[in-house]
Amino acid sequence: MSLIIQEGGLLTILQTVEKQTKSEQKNNEYNGAVDSLSPMLANKLVGNDVNEPTIEMSGQPAVIQFTEPTIIAYSGGDFNGKVSDDDIQPNRIYHVDRGDVLSFQGSTRGSRLYLAIAGGIAVEKSNVLKSGDEVIMRRNYTALHDEIFHMMSNKRKVSWGIGIYSLVEVYLSDTYHIVKRPDVPLEVYEKLEEREYTVTQEENRIQLSVEGQEIEYAGTDCVSPGVLGGVYLDNNLPTIALNDFAQETELAHIGTIPSYHMHKLGQKRRGSKIKFKVVDSEDAHAETYGHYLWVNSLFKAIDYKISKELVKEKM
Amino acid sequence: MIFANGDKVITYQEDASVIKNIKAQYDKDGLNINNPYISETVFTKNTVSFYYDPVDVMENENTIEPAAYIISIVEPVLDSVSGGK
Numbered sequence: 001m002s003l004i005i006q007e008g009g010l011l012t013i014l015q016t017v018e019k020q021t022k023s024e025q026k027n028n029e030y031n032g033a034v035d036s037l038s039p040m041l042a043n044k045l046v047g048n049d050v051n052e053p054t055i056e057m058s059g060q061p062a063v064i065q066f067t068e069p070t071i072i073a074y075s076g077g078d079f080n081g082k083v084s085d086d087d088i089q090p091n092r093i094y095h096v097d098r099g100d101v102l103s104f105q106g107s108t109r110g111s112r113l114y115l116a117i118a119g120g121i122a123v124e125k126s127n128v129l130k131s132g133d134e135v136i137m138r139r140n141y142t143a144l145h146d147e148i149f150h151m152m153s154n155k156r157k158v159s160w161g162i163g164i165y166s167l168v169e170v171y172l173s174d175t176y177h178i179v180k181r182p183d184v185p186l187e188v189y190e191k192l193e194e195r196e197y198t199v200t201q202e203e204n205r206i207q208l209s210v211e212g213q214e215i216e217y218a219g220t221d222c223v224s225p226g227v228l229g230g231v232y233l234d235n236n237l238p239t240i241a242l243n244d245f246a247q248e249t250e251l252a253h254i255g256t257i258p259s260y261h262m263h264k265l266g267q268k269r270r271g272s273k274i275k276f277k278v279v280d281s282e283d284a285h286a287e288t289y290g291h292y293l294w295v296n297s298l299f300k301a302i303d304y305k306i307s308k309e310l311v312k313e314k315m
Numbered sequence: 316m317i318f319a320n321g322d323k324v325i326t327y328q329e330d331a332s333v334i335k336n337i338k339a340q341y342d343k344d345g346l347n348i349n350n351p352y353i354s355e356t357v358f359t360k361n362t363v364s365f366y367y368d369p370v371d372v373m374e375n376e377n378t379i380e381p382a383a384y385i386i387s388i389v390e391p392v393l394d395s396v397s398g399g400k
Contacts, residue, residue, distance in 0.1 A: 021355060179321050222328060223360040229321050248359040256321030281319030281382040285369050288322045289379075292370045 003064050003121070003135040006101065010059035011204050014127040014135065015039070017051045019228075019243065028127040031243040032228075034058075034205055035112055035266030036259075037170060037295065038076035041162060042116035044302045045073035045093050047144040053122070055115040055135070058204065061104040062129065064115075066096045070137065071118035071148055075162075077110025077267055083156070092161035095152035110171070110267035111202070118145050148306070151313045158309055166298065170291075171264045174273040178231055178255040179284050188217045188254060189278040197238060199272045205244040208265065210237060210274055219252025229257035229265075231276075238276075240265065258284040260291035317390055319382040325389060326364045333397045337363055340396045350388050352381075365389055 005012065017039050020030035033039045033056055040050040055062070061079060073093050074081070081088045081104040088094050088102075090113065096102065104113070120138035129135065141149075152158070180189055197210035214236035224230070225248055230241040232251035240257065242265075255278070257265065268274070279287075320326040327337075338358050340346055346356075352375075355366040365385060372381035 179319055181320075182318050183316060223362070224328075225320070225324075225326060225357055225359050225362050225364045227320055227324050227326075227364070247357070256324070258322040260322070281322065282380055284319075284322045285373065285379065285381055288369050289373055 002067055002137055003117070004067060005062050005129045005131055005133045005135065006065050007063040008130040008133070009057050009062035012055060012057045012062040012129040013205075014053055014121065014123050014129065015056040016053050017043075028123075029244070030127070031205070033114060033266070034243055035076055035114070035263045037263040038112070039114040039116065040295070041091060041298070041302075042073045042075040042114050044299055045075075045091070045162075045306075046071050046116045046118040047142065047148045047306070048116055048118065048120060050299070052116065052120045054117075055121070055129070056112060057104075057115065058112050061113055063101060063103045064135075065099070065101045067098060068137070069095065069097050071145075071152055072096055072102070072115060074113050074115045076113035077107040078164075079104045079107045079110075079113050081105070086156055088157070089161065091163075091167075092157055093148070093152065094157050095155065111269040112266060118148065144306075147310050151310055160305055160309075162298070162302070166301075169294070171267060173264065175275045175277050176257050176261045176265065177279045177284060177287065178257055178276045179281050180255050180278050181253065183220065184217070184254050188215060191215050192238070192254070192276045193278055195275075197274045197276075199268050199270055199274060201270060202242070202268070205242050207242055207245055208240040208268060209234070210239075212237065215254075217252055217254065219254070222253075223248050223250055224253040227256055229259065229262050231255050231257060238274075242266070258288060260288055317386055317393070319386075320364060322369050322382075324364050324366055325382060325385045326362050327389070327393050328362045329397060331360045334358065334361055334363060337393060337396050346389075346392050346396070348389060348392055350385075352385065353388075363393070 016030040019032040039054040043050045043052045084100050120140045122136045195213045197212035200209050200211045226245040232239050317327045352367045353365050357364045369381040
């Protein structure tokens with residue numbers, strides 16, 4: 001059987017971690033998770049390949065019923081949830097039974113969460129999930145899944161998870177690097193760095209708009225590519241491109257936020273603050289590599305905790 | 316003008332006529348750029364952008380400047396098509 005979407009929430013979508021460019025997606029767009037770190041963490045916790053598609057829920061999350069037992073984890077915004085009558089938290093492993101209903105309360109931090117299901121999930125129709133839709137469990141189980149299922153067979157949860165302190169470095173700063181362009185005047189960047197902006201709205205997965213002091217710069221008469229993290233001036237205010245942004249734009253492009261800062265951008269909501277720090281590509285790549293090493297060390301820590309739990313179970 | 320567009324894209328920006336020539340050449344022979352790190356090539360009226368994974372380049376090419384590496388691959392090709400403009 002499967003998962004049933006009882007209530008669709010604000011925007012619930014089956015989404016890949018990274019953008020998929022292959023045309024075999026049955027007319028669905030898979031432009032990647034807005035916060036691509038969270039689905040990888042959730043997948044890692046349930047024993048999946050980190051790039052397995054997850055359910056991305058924005059703003060008001062969905063209510064989901066399970067029609068068979070499975071193992072779940074969710075990551076992202078600080079949404080507290082419930083499985084039937086039990087409280088659950090992000091970044092932990094849970095066992096759910098047939099008939100259990102998963103729901104969420106509001107978030108104290110962040111705007112999105114990513115739900116991973118052991119063995120993976122798929123849809124037959126649209127990947128935008130509405131009330132009454134069904135999500136298919138792929139049951140692509142590995143030996144690790146079998147062990148995790150066995151470990152969780154007589155308990156709802158394990159006693160550990162990924163603590164918020166482990167993720168502070170990635171999510172809690174309001175400062176965003178922007179890789180500068182060679183043709184944009186320095187005074188544009190000076191103004192950008194000295195000002196603080198406030199998020200006014202996110203057009204669903206398309207762009208993040210802010211308010212604050214305007215920057216007058218017309219740019220060149222050019223059609224720029226719509227790049228994930230691209231910062232464009234729209235009515236003299238920065239607009240930041242998210243995953244579903246247009247392929248091209250006539251807005252003035254002033255730089256691009258590197259991938260390692262896009263996770264926290266994906267969790268920003270109305271009223272959140274944004275400050276920019278201008279960097280060149282060499283600095284950005286040093287940070288990119290540092291972030292890559294940090295993510296790998298976090299994955300190794302999860303592997304270690306799971307293996308320790310499995311050993312404990314066998315003793 | 317060629318520049319690092321964030322940490323995963325190299326963008327070449329020129330007059331529409333130049334990009335049109337490059338696009339025609341790209342449609343004909345893919346610009347003869349067979350580089351394993353370039354995953355996607357995207358055109359607009361004024362730009363051509365090359366997507367790459369900087370970590371792959373850093374680890375496999377033993378460099379701390381992956382953007383410079385990709386530029387060193389694509390720039391001579393673009394210059395040859397655009398006449399060095």
